[in-house]
Amino acid sequence: MQLISNPVFNTCFDCGKRKGCPADYLIENPAVTNPRGAVRNTSYAANETLFTQGSGVKNLFFVKSGSIKNIYTGEEGDQQIIGFYFSGDLIVPVSLKHSCHLSTAVALEASIVCVFPLNFIVANCEKLPHLQANMLRHSEAEIKHHHEWLLGVNHHSALNRLCAFLLDLIYRQRLDCDNSALLNLTMTRADIGNYLGLAPETVSRNFSKLKEQGLVIIQKKRLKLNDLKKLEHLLD
Amino acid sequence: MQLISNPVFNTCFDCGKRKGCPADYLIENPAVTNPRGAVRNTSYAANETLFTQGSGVKNLFFVKSGSIKNIYTGEEGDQQIIGFYFSGDLIVPVSLKHSCHLSTAVALEASIVCVFPLNFIVANCEKLPHLQANMLRHSEAEIKHHHEWLLGVNHHSALNRLCAFLLDLIYRQRLDCDNSALLNLTMTRADIGNYLGLAPETVSRNFSKLKEQGLVIIQKKRLKLNDLKKLEHLLD
DNA sequence: CGTCCCTTTGATTTATGTCAAATTCGGTGG
DNA sequence: CCACCGAATTTGACATAAATCAAAGGGACG
Secondary structure, three states: OOOOOOOOOOEOOOOOOEOOOHHHHHHHOOOOOOHHHHOEEEEEOOOOEEEOOOOEOOEEEEEEEOEEEEEEEOOOOOEEEEEEEEOOOEEOOOOOOOOEOOOEEEEOOOEEEEEEEHHHHHHOOOOOOOHHHHHHHHHHHHHHHHHHHHHHHHHOOHHHHHHHHHHHHHHHOOOOOOOOOEEEOOOOHHHHHHHHOOOHHHHHHHHHHHHHOOOEEEEOOEEEEOOHHHHHHOOO | OOOOOOOOOOEOOOOOOEOOOHHHHHHHOOOOOOHHHHOEEEEEOOOOEEEOOOOEOOEEEEEEEOEEEEEEEOOOOOEEEEEEEEOOOEEOOOOOOOOEOOOEEEEOOOEEEEEEEHHHHHHOOOOOOOHHHHHHHHHHHHHHHHHHHHHHHHHOOHHHHHHHHHHHHHHHOOOOOOOOOEEEOOOOHHHHHHHHOOOHHHHHHHHHHHHHOOOEEEEOOEEEEOOHHHHHHOOO
8 A cells, every 4th residue: 555645746847856955956057047035944843834724825845854744624624634744845835826725734843944936936937847847747646646545545454554654754754764764753643643534542552553563663752663574564 | 524526627728617518619719720520429338448547648538428437446456436427527637748547437327428639639728728727727626625535534424425425416417406306326336335435335324324314215226315405414 | 840732551332344145126138 | 028147235233443431641841
């Protein structure tokens, strides 16, 4: 089961491969006018909001350090965590045409985020030939992710989902997967549960199960991976 | 709870409002060259395939009559129904750039579908100023739908989901919602269950529950709505 | 040092899945 | 047109995973 916790990939505007902060690309590109003036690094405290559902789309965001959660608020006020962003992730608001944000983003811890004004991107659109194509590729990834998610939610147990969640965190943070990855669970058990469609108690219980089986060591918010292969094996 | 069973809206390329077959728009538009040659109506038998996951994207589809199911096949071969298309729905494959289909579409009954070659659309792209904008709006709708779905799946009971499903069918088919809508359930209970993340038996049991409470009358594949207000009230 | 939130763990309830059997429906071919 | 067959549906009995309720510990922070 693939259960990518975040559909937003940081793809190189030119080649489509994942790479570093797009600011570097913009600054390097001689065709782009005044990149340093438009791009700024912002630091957010824990629980601080990057953008709010319903507000106008003004920026793209690149997470340089820290972690962010992405929340959708339903009509009746119920909240659903849609995904998490980590260091190295690019946040491309899906509404590109000056419409409003479809979700709210909140920092889970002190984080540093590189912010690009959208109209700066638009202004440089012709000069960045593959930008638009990559935006489309981005939506495509979102939709594929949606399909995978449906499969994951419907057909798998709580333990399965939790394993998939952990593996996704490990893969996405490109940790050394030498059977000893170290993970920082900056979100609460309630956050994880909300994201996976589980009660926080169920998350906790299944973490304990993984501990008992010796697959991981968990101390408060720190998680150490003991046996990647066994964890991956639990997904069947 | 919104639980739109199909994220694909048939929006007018010009004004964004839902309307009839886009072929009419293309044929009416004097700038478009040889529309009648490119557009063709195709009839599909029950269980016949419109397109297959992994195959190249060649066409857009407009459902003139009948009904279609959209299936995503996971890596391990497990299948998830992503949505249903009905008369009046436009099927825009999410991969617009010559890449491959992310899902398989199969007719649920004998259906007539208007097929537009994609390269015909692309060739007329400049002549259809709002086409591209509407494609983007389309992805946006898909993603919003994804968020709503997550909310629906995670936080609602089997009965809730089934009601939301029925209401969505009623709304989308723009039936006379005068408390006596008539619905044709062309998909099987297993299909509905797969889509909603429920066992077919659970679907059947909850249909029976709705019958007992006098909200609907169900005979084989035909469903008659008795009390729209009560059905909508069940969503809280 | 105290408060509050998060986490863990246990006991219990409940909704839904699973298994099974009877019934109906739809289509096929004689 | 009718008889048959397989697939879909319904219903029941039972098993079980996860939610809920509850209480006790542990950290973080003022």
